[in-house]
Amino acid sequence: MKPKANILVVDDELIVRQSLKHWFEEDGYEVETADSGEIALKHFEKGKYDILLVDMKMPGMSGLELLSKVKEYDMSVIVILITAFASVPTAIKALKDGAYDYITKPVDPDELSHIIENALNQKILKTENEALKENIDEIIKPDNLIGESAEMKKIFSLINTVSQTDTTVMIRGESGTGKELVAKAIHINSRRKYFPIITVNCGALAESLLESELFGHEKGAFTGAHYKRKGKFEMANGGTIFLDEIGSVSPKMQVELLRVIESKQFTRVGGNEQIKSDFRVIAATNEPLEDLVKQGKFREDLYYRLDVFTILIPPLRERIEDIPLLAYYFLKKFSNAMNKKKDTISTEAMDFLVKYNWPGNVRELENAIERAVVVSKTSNIDVKDLPFQVSANNHFDKDDKSIAAMEKRHISLVLNELNWNISRTAEALKIDRVTLYNKINKYGLQRKQ
Amino acid sequence: MQYINIAPLKISNTGLVQRVLHELSKIFPGKIKRIRLEFEHEKSFSPERNQYFSTLLLAEAINHTSQFEGKVLILVDFDLYIPVFTFIFGEAQLNGKHSIVSLCRLHEEFYTGETNEELLVNRTIKEILHELGHNFGLLHCKSWECVMHSSAIIEEVDIKGNSYCSDCMREIKRNNLK
Numbered sequence: 181m182k183p184k185a186n187i188l189v190v191d192d193e194l195i196v197r198q199s200l201k202h203w204f205e206e207d208g209y210e211v212e213t214a215d216s217g218e219i220a221l222k223h224f225e226k227g228k229y230d231i232l233l234v235d236m237k238m239p240g241m242s243g244l245e246l247l248s249k250v251k252e253y254d255m256s257v258i259v260i261l262i263t264a265f266a267s268v269p270t271a272i273k274a275l276k277d278g279a280y281d282y283i284t285k286p287v288d289p290d291e292l293s294h295i296i297e298n299a300l301n302q303k304i305l306k307t308e309n310e311a312l313k314e315n316i317d318e319i320i321k322p323d324n325l326i327g328e329s330a331e332m333k334k335i336f337s338l339i340n341t342v343s344q345t346d347t348t349v350m351i352r353g354e355s356g357t358g359k360e361l362v363a364k365a366i367h368i369n370s371r372r373k374y375f376p377i378i379t380v381n382c383g384a385l386a387e388s389l390l391e392s393e394l395f396g397h398e399k400g401a402f403t404g405a406h407y408k409r410k411g412k413f414e415m416a417n418g419g420t421i422f423l424d425e426i427g428s429v430s431p432k433m434q435v436e437l438l439r440v441i442e443s444k445q446f447t448r449v450g451g452n453e454q455i456k457s458d459f460r461v462i463a464a465t466n467e468p469l470e471d472l473v474k475q476g477k478f479r480e481d482l483y484y485r486l487d488v489f490t491i492l493i494p495p496l497r498e499r500i501e502d503i504p505l506l507a508y509y510f511l512k513k514f515s516n517a518m519n520k521k522k523d524t525i526s527t528e529a530m531d532f533l534v535k536y537n538w539p540g541n542v543r544e545l546e547n548a549i550e551r552a553v554v555v556s557k558t559s560n561i562d563v564k565d566l567p568f569q570v571s572a573n574n575h576f577d578k579d580d581k582s583i584a585a586m587e588k589r590h591i592s593l594v595l596n597e598l599n600w601n602i603s604r605t606a607e608a609l610k611i612d613r614v615t616l617y618n619k620i621n622k623y624g625l626q627r628k629q
Numbered sequence: 630m631q632y633i634n635i636a637p638l639k640i641s642n643t644g645l646v647q648r649v650l651h652e653l654s655k656i657f658p659g660k661i662k663r664i665r666l667e668f669e670h671e672k673s674f675s676p677e678r679n680q681y682f683s684t685l686l687l688a689e690a691i692n693h694t695s696q697f698e699g700k701v702l703i704l705v706d707f708d709l710y711i712p713v714f715t716f717i718f719g720e721a722q723l724n725g726k727h728s729i730v731s732l733c734r735l736h737e738e739f740y741t742g743e744t745n746e747e748l749l750v751n752r753t754i755k756e757i758l759h760e761l762g763h764n765f766g767l768l769h770c771k772s773w774e775c776v777m778h779s780s781a782i783i784e785e786v787d788i789k790g791n792s793y794c795s796d797c798m799r800e801i802k803r804n805n806l807k
Contacts, residue, residue, distance in 0.1 A: 207769045207779060
């Protein structure tokens with residue numbers, strides 16, 4: 181919930197008052213303006229303001245004079261001074277007199293937003309966070325994280341436990357089981373929820389771009405770097421970084437990751453400044469990391485650094501009681517999105533859904549229902565609307581029951597369905613193209629001529 | 630739902646405009662119209678800053694668009710500012726008819742020198758939806774999944790979602806039924 185802070189903008193220039201009022205109102209703040217220090221004082225005597233944004237140089241009462249007067253009324257009010265002509269002595273005086281900050285026009289929108297947010301953190305968010313923490317008696321779940329099976333109830337309980345801490349979490353589970361949703365659930369139930377969760381798909385990162393992507397770069401760091409750019413770790417400051425497909429990280433990147441995760445410090449490419457970032461790490465994989473460690477493909481120290489608290493998400497075939505619930509959830513979701521009236525799934529179709537092996541897990545079920553909503557001609561979803569024929573449900577019949585074999589078959593099936601269009605297949609599988617190419621190579625899949 | 634009139638102004642990349650309109654038509658079927666707008670936009674140019682003053686530009690556009698029903702979004706390729714800030718991605722009338730979006734800082738070339746039209750289209754759609762959201766009466770949203778999350782830098786444009794969250798969508802529907 182956005183704090184409804186009150187801001188008073190004091191500036192003799194109309195356009196500055198209007199611009200700032202408009203900018204802050206879009207953020208949900210209550211904003212009033214005054215064109216002089218004298219008028220501002222009159223407002224201040226009548227109303228209650230959390231923040232005053234004050235121009236230093238105004239006809240009549242200066243910004244510094246206004247600062248000292250409002251502090252006499254209310255020591256807790258936050259005053260931020262704005263000037264077009266910065267000078268060190270004035271800045272020092274302003275801060276000594278109790279100004280929260282001192283900024284120079286024109287200011288980066290990002291900078292002003294952060295100053296205001298940080299200021300309010302001191303005044304409002306701390307109290308609100310405490311109150312919210314006390315009131316949370318059940319976890320907030322992302323929309324798609326659904327299940328009433330004993331396995332899922334156990335996962336909700338683990339999310340609830342671990343979200344109250346800053347512990348590093350490792351989420352294990354087959355492709356499509358909802359590892360990212362669990363990561364989001366941990367984040368939105370943690371004290372970090374007001375900051376973003378940044379996802380890094382480690383499998384998709386080309387090593388040449390990796391450093392800049394993760395750590396950012398300074399202006400001029402390399403040809404074409406015209407502007408400073410923040411990296412993923414910097415963007416995750418205050419929030420959570422979600423390292424998906426951690427098992428496919430290259431050895432070089434493993435060293436870098438370990439260093440940053442341990443020190444929470446790094447430098448941008450082309451820079452010298454040590455950037456500190458306060459982030460929580462959640463990693464996920466569908467690969468047997470222990471085997472990779474034994475084979476020397478994954479660093480043991482990084483493995484132990486990440487595998488502190490493990491959440492194992494069971495495959496859909498091991499929690500079949502959730503299938504009807506999920507099927508109806510997706511039916512409602514896609515019916516609404518496509519504006520089609522579909523409200524039932526025939527007994528035969530549901531029977532099929534429950535018996536099917538679901539190698540692609542919840543993601544595959546979601547895709548199946550989406551397709552069924554598209555092709556169904558009635559308000560009822562029947563077996564014929566499902567993207568596979570009953571006779572083709574032969575995943576049970578294959579000799580090789582391994583997860584890798586099922587993944588290979590599923591990828592091959594979707595590739596053939598989509599005529600080996602890599603972009604569309606990657607989109608359908610909800611993985612990126614690089615990962616798809618890697619899997620095609622890994623499984624030696626070839627297009628039939 | 631009202632019509633959404635998109636007015637590209639001095640954008641040479643017509644292919645890009647077509648793609649953006651195509652994507653928007655998927656989100657607002659039958660509601661997207663492309664309109665032509667000609668007016669003295671140079672009046673809002675600041676030689677000192679080498680940028681265009683967004684609020685002035687919007688005010689000038691308002692005088693030339695009274696004949697259009699629904700929302701009017703102006704798409705420009707040049708850099709925009711308002712006096713307090715170094716730049717802005719766009720500006721909108723809260724609960725109003727007009728908004729403006731600049732492509733200038735949505736280009737990946739601006740930051741890394743590399744062209745990425747796919748990314749540019751994604752960013753443009755996000756910023757158009759964001760400014761239209763303000764036109765529909767939405768304030769900034771706390772959810773990073775929602776396109777109405779505030780984004781003051783390009784990384785935040787990339788992080789936030791590309792559609793309205795359920796709360797914001799409900800608010801749009803509620804405001805439009807009034």
